[in-house]
Structures are given as structure tokens and as C-alpha cells.
Amino acid sequence: MRPISYVRTEGADGIDRAVGLVTADPDSHFLAGGTTEVDLLRQHVLAPNRLVDINRLPLSGVEELPDGGLRIGALTRMSEVAAAPAVQERLPMVARALVLGASAQLRHMASMGGNMMQKVRCGYYRDGESPCNKREPGAGCAALGGVSRTHAVLGTSEHCIATHPSDVAVPLVALDAVIRTRTADSERAYAIDEFFLPPGDTPDREHPLTHGELITAIDVPTPPLARRSLYLKVRDRESYEFALVSVAAALEVRDGKVSGVRIALGGVGTRPWRARRAEDALVGGPATTASFDLAARAELAEARTTPMNAFKPELARRTLVRALETLTRDGSQS
Structure with missing residues (x-):
């Protein structure tokens, strides 16, 4: 058994503390709902030395934006977003994707920000032993010559054919959502179509985020x-x-x-x-x-x-x- 240290952050000043803790330590990870992180810890795919619990940070809720769009806090649970009247009325494809995206138990735990960072469901990535360029750059891709029924057919490369797993990210991409983040010294915004990187020659790099950069919100336009x-x-x-x-x-x-x-x-x-x-x-x-x-x-x-x-x-x-x-x-x- 490998020991892991645990730190809980909370309150308005907890955002900067959480970002600072993870930024300063390459072996620290954020912990929100944990529906992916804990699975991968158990499978020995991820091996952080420390988990920084961010669940008590003030990053929840669905609020109106001046331009008519909606801002979804990164720690808002999937079930909360699916049930929000504004989402059901103005963005039914988002609400439906959330309902179809996971079991009721997972929807009550999983956060929207965590869903954007969800790891692939490729069995070769998750078994912890098969060659996988996402898990170990340069190791090769076992899926190319293995079981690939559920794998991708668009945006693939010779280094990776794993399918992106998120349901709700699909309508968010269609709507040109914006991912907002916090680093140790700034706030950033990413167009969602640029947030998910193609595998290319670096399938281990799935997002443009730096280590310790925390998703704080998702801004979603609501076109008629x-x-x-x-x-x-x-x-x-x-x-x-x-x-x-x-x-x-x-x-x-x-x-x-x-x-x-x-x-x-x-x-x-x-x-x-x-x-x-x-x-x-x-x-x-x-x-x-x-x-x-x-x-x-x-x-x-x-x-x-x-x-x-x-x-x-x-x-x-x-x-x-x-x-x-x-x-x-x-x-x-x-």
C-alpha cells in the first residue's frame, strides 16, 4: 500500500491555497468528486503523493451572465446542473447529456470541472501494464493492434486512438463554451474547442493547463x-x-x-x-x-x-x- 497525504481547503482564500499547494508539488493532485481519480488510484495508474481536497471551495452554482449566458461553477455536481431550470429550458442538450452520462450515484458526486478533466476509458490505459503512450510516453499504443471496438475514428494519430469519454463535453463544444481557470498568478480563459488537445505526437498532454492550474467555472452561451x-x-x-x-x-x-x-x-x-x-x-x-x-x-x-x-x-x-x-x-x- 502506498501512503498518500491529504489536505482539505475551504473558504474564499482556499482557492489560492489549493492552487499554491498543487503548483508547488509536481506529485500533488486536486481532488473533487473523485469519481475518476479514486478509480485510477486503486488501479495504480495514478500515483500522487498528496491529494488536495477542493470540495469546500466556493466554486458551485449556476448563475446568469450579463450577455445572457450561464456560468457553471467547476464544483457544481452534474445532477445539480441537469436539474437547473435555466439549463433545462435553454440548453436541453446539456441537461440530457448529463442525465445520460452517468448513474445517479455518480451524477451526485461528479463535478463539472472534474468531468472536463476526465481520463479516457481505454482498457490499455487503465490496466496499468499494457503499452500506452498516454500513461507512459513512448511506450507504444496497445489498442492499435488490440481490442479497439470502442475506440476513436476521428482525430486519431499513430500514437493514440483512445475515445474521449465525456458526454456533457459534447454539447459544450457545440455551444462554444469557455473554460475559466486560476493559476498561482493569474486567471485564464480557454475556448473549449482548444481545451481538448488532439493526441498527435503527445497523447499524454490532453489539455493546455499547467500543473496546479485549477478550473473554476464553465461559461456557456445560450443561443436561441x-x-x-x-x-x-x-x-x-x-x-x-x-x-x-x-x-x-x-x-x-x-x-x-x-x-x-x-x-x-x-x-x-x-x-x-x-x-x-x-x-x-x-x-x-x-x-x-x-x-x-x-x-x-x-x-x-x-x-x-x-x-x-x-x-x-x-x-x-x-x-x-x-x-x-x-x-x-x-x-x-x-
């Missing part, structure tokens, strides 16, 4: 079209399970043509995948199944598959078309 949005998740079983494919979509149609659209995909990318090619193909065109299908095909044209996950591009195409058809039927026209 997001009021009619959905999150559609396809998985192996109806109960709590990670996505094989998921779609976060918002669609606005005027006079039979697409006037606005936001789309992001989950379960298929090494990061939450903003479907910009599909969006560009749709705007200004007819809101028809044929157009939806062409847009989906354009987005998935560069998918790179393994023999085990070769079904994913077709499943993603069908799921995206179904999501857009659903939004059209449900009255996205105005």
Missing part, C-alpha cells in the same frame, strides 16, 4: 436555437454505459432551409468532435433527409478505422441524420 436541441446517445445497453456514438445538435429552419445549426459528436473522436464540415454543408441548404445525409458523410469522410470499429462511421452517420430529422419533426422551424 439551443432551446430546441437534443443529445442522442447510442450505447451497448440502456443502463449506464459510455457512448458508441453520440450527437449533440441544435437546428433552426426558416422557410424550409437551415438557417442555423450546431453539431458535435461523441464516442467517435479522441476529443469531443465539433462537426464543422457538417454545419457548413447544412447552412443555407434544404432541411431534408438527403441534405442531412450528405452533411454527415462529409463530416465522416476522413474517419480512420480499425477492423473492430469499422462500423462506427456508418453508425455515426445514421445517428446524426436521425438527430436532425428529430429536431425537424419536433418543430425547429420558425
Whole structure:
């Protein structure tokens, strides 16, 4: 058994203390809900010398922003955000992604900031022994020649094909959310599409954060079209399970043509995948199944598959078309 020291921080001045403690020690980690951190500690994948508990810091709640958006505190629990009236009314795809993203027990524990830092569910990463470039840079990627049914087909590299696991990050990417952080000497803001880094040659680096940099809030725009949005998740079983494919979509149609659209995909990318090619193909065109299908095909044209996950591009195409058809039927026209 490996000993770990534990420090609890609280109060307004606790934010700076927590950041200072972790920044000063390369072997310290923040501890929020612990739904990922504790699992990886038990599996000997992570081995910090110290955990800095941040659960009592004043970083919770959902509040209005002057521009009409919502600010979600980093320590707000997933269940709280899913139940917030403003989120349910203005951002239904976010609320739905949260409900489908975990069991009730996990949703009551997991924090929004922690979810943004969630580690991949690749079995080779989590077994602690198989070659894995995320866990041990330069070791190789066992998934490339191994079991890869649930792995990514978009944004992959020769060093990593692990799928990004978060559900709620998918609609947040579609909405151009902003991640706010605190360092020892400044506050920073990251566009969410830049917050999740592609694996490239450095799959161990998943975010642009420095060690000790703490997520404090997530700012989420609430564009009018997001009021009619959905999150559609396809998985192996109806109960709590990670996505094989998921779609976060918002669609606005005027006079039979697409006037606005936001789309992001989950379960298929090494990061939450903003479907910009599909969006560009749709705007200004007819809101028809044929157009939806062409847009989906354009987005998935560069998918790179393994023999085990070769079904994913077709499943993603069908799921995206179904999501857009659903939004059209449900009255996205105005």
C-alpha cells in the first residue's frame, strides 16, 4: 500500500491555497468528486503523493451572465446542473447529456470541472501494464493492434486512438463554451474547442493547463436555437454505459432551409468532435433527409478505422441524420 497525504481547503482564500499547494508539488493532485481519480488510484495508474481536497471551495452554482449566458461553477455536481431550470429550458442538450452520462450515484458526486478533466476509458490505459503512450510516453499504443471496438475514428494519430469519454463535453463544444481557470498568478480563459488537445505526437498532454492550474467555472452561451436541441446517445445497453456514438445538435429552419445549426459528436473522436464540415454543408441548404445525409458523410469522410470499429462511421452517420430529422419533426422551424 502506498501512503498518500491529504489536505482539505475551504473558504474564499482556499482557492489560492489549493492552487499554491498543487503548483508547488509536481506529485500533488486536486481532488473533487473523485469519481475518476479514486478509480485510477486503486488501479495504480495514478500515483500522487498528496491529494488536495477542493470540495469546500466556493466554486458551485449556476448563475446568469450579463450577455445572457450561464456560468457553471467547476464544483457544481452534474445532477445539480441537469436539474437547473435555466439549463433545462435553454440548453436541453446539456441537461440530457448529463442525465445520460452517468448513474445517479455518480451524477451526485461528479463535478463539472472534474468531468472536463476526465481520463479516457481505454482498457490499455487503465490496466496499468499494457503499452500506452498516454500513461507512459513512448511506450507504444496497445489498442492499435488490440481490442479497439470502442475506440476513436476521428482525430486519431499513430500514437493514440483512445475515445474521449465525456458526454456533457459534447454539447459544450457545440455551444462554444469557455473554460475559466486560476493559476498561482493569474486567471485564464480557454475556448473549449482548444481545451481538448488532439493526441498527435503527445497523447499524454490532453489539455493546455499547467500543473496546479485549477478550473473554476464553465461559461456557456445560450443561443436561441439551443432551446430546441437534443443529445442522442447510442450505447451497448440502456443502463449506464459510455457512448458508441453520440450527437449533440441544435437546428433552426426558416422557410424550409437551415438557417442555423450546431453539431458535435461523441464516442467517435479522441476529443469531443465539433462537426464543422457538417454545419457548413447544412447552412443555407434544404432541411431534408438527403441534405442531412450528405452533411454527415462529409463530416465522416476522413474517419480512420480499425477492423473492430469499422462500423462506427456508418453508425455515426445514421445517428446524426436521425438527430436532425428529430429536431425537424419536433418543430425547429420558425
